[in-house]
Amino acid sequence: MGWFRNILNPKSHQSASVAKNRLQMVLSHDRFNISPQLIEEIKDDIIAIFVDRFSIDADAVEIHITRTPTESRLVAEIPILTPSRHRIARRAKRN
Amino acid sequence: MSARVITVSSGKGGVGKTTVTANLATALAMAGKKVVAIDCDIGLRNLDLIMGLENRIVYDLVDIVEGRCRLRQAMIRDKRHPELHLIPAAQTRDKSAVTPDDMVRVCDDLKNRVDYVFLDCPAGIEGGFRNAIEPAHQVIVVTNPEVSSVRDADRIIGIIEAKEKGPGQLIINRLKPDMISRGDMFSIDDILDILAIELIGIIPEDDNIVVSANKGVPVVMDKNESLAKMAFRNIAQRLDGNPVPFQDLTKKKNLLKRFRAWASRGK
Numbered sequence: 001m002g003w004f005r006n007i008l009n010p011k012s013h014q015s016a017s018v019a020k021n022r023l024q025m026v027l028s029h030d031r032f033n034i035s036p037q038l039i040e041e042i043k044d045d046i047i048a049i050f051v052d053r054f055s056i057d058a059d060a061v062e063i064h065i066t067r068t069p070t071e072s073r074l075v076a077e078i079p080i081l082t083p084s085r086h087r088i089a090r091r092a093k094r095n
Numbered sequence: 096m097s098a099r100v101i102t103v104s105s106g107k108g109g110v111g112k113t114t115v116t117a118n119l120a121t122a123l124a125m126a127g128k129k130v131v132a133i134d135c136d137i138g139l140r141n142l143d144l145i146m147g148l149e150n151r152i153v154y155d156l157v158d159i160v161e162g163r164c165r166l167r168q169a170m171i172r173d174k175r176h177p178e179l180h181l182i183p184a185a186q187t188r189d190k191s192a193v194t195p196d197d198m199v200r201v202c203d204d205l206k207n208r209v210d211y212v213f214l215d216c217p218a219g220i221e222g223g224f225r226n227a228i229e230p231a232h233q234v235i236v237v238t239n240p241e242v243s244s245v246r247d248a249d250r251i252i253g254i255i256e257a258k259e260k261g262p263g264q265l266i267i268n269r270l271k272p273d274m275i276s277r278g279d280m281f282s283i284d285d286i287l288d289i290l291a292i293e294l295i296g297i298i299p300e301d302d303n304i305v306v307s308a309n310k311g312v313p314v315v316m317d318k319n320e321s322l323a324k325m326a327f328r329n330i331a332q333r334l335d336g337n338p339v340p341f342q343d344l345t346k347k348k349n350l351l352k353r354f355r356a357w358a359s360r361g362k
Contacts, residue, residue: 014278019242020285
């Protein structure tokens with residue numbers, strides 16, 4: 001049934017979206033001299049800051065650079081686990 | 096009269112800078128403007144060939160800069176359009192023969208003679224590119240919808256912003272609507288997301304471009320209409336201050352593609 005899924009959701013095998021992700025990684029390095037390794041280090045540091053204070057989803061921490069014509073910013077997304085154990089369990093199942 | 100100096104750049108080679116320069120210069124001349132196109136790729140000139148003027152070169156840009164001829168003598172008049180001129184690059188010298196200040200002087204001398212000066216950059220970000228950027232009022236960045244040329248375009252955009260020549264305007268060349276609808280080529284929006292500059296033109300891949308290069312007749316001069324010809328004419332109009340709408344290059348969607356678009360909407 002793979003072919004049918006591909007027809008309904010071609011995004012999963014589109015090379016253009018792969019290219020876009022790869023290019024955005026490379027460009028954050030080119031533009032700001034931020035290497036993928038540095039991003040990983042920052043991510044580890046952020047996790048270290050939060051891990052004893054909140055219960056965060058360490059595996060889902062994401063760091064990326066957004067850019068508009070007027071500004072660029074480093075954005076960290078840190079999912080917090082606390083409020084509903086129930087919901088987390090459901091998400092874990094879905095993933 | 097005060098000429099507008101427009102530099103055509105890309106970073107990466109082979110994305111279509113020279114074709115874009117030749118066609119925009121020709122289209123504006125056909126619309127009655129006085130235009131000079133200058134080939135800044137010293138040592139690797141090609142604009143003469145694309146414009147079909149390769150047999151008429153006597154003097155070149157380096158001859159002007161080094162005082163061997165007057166500006167007027169190096170301007171080759173295109174007999175098909177009396178208001179279109181080419182200043183060719185020297186073929187036997189290298190980029191260090193001309194400095195950014197020389198380019199500013201040449202463009203200054205042209206200022207009162209023409210409406211538009213087009214500067215065709217060489218590939219790369221070294222001397223020849225810096226020469227072509229220095230006198231620019233406006234910088235066009237040409238890219239193709241593929242990773243390496245978009246990456247290089249990003250680098251060029253960074254440099255022109257640092258030199259306060261920005262923000263630059265984007266031409267996306269060699270677009271293949273079929274590949275985009277299959278998801279195998281960057282869409283216009285993907286590229287604009289990444290580069291975040293103003294779009295001034297979209298040129299579809301078109302066999303007529305190769306034919307026109309073969310003949311030395313820019314595609315805007317073709318008797319027959321083609322998508323590329325229309326795209327170049329539209330860009331020329333936009334440069335000249337008429338905001339013409341963009342062509343829809345993806346019109347011929349079949350039922351399956353429409354269904355796919357519907358099925359993946361909002362994702």
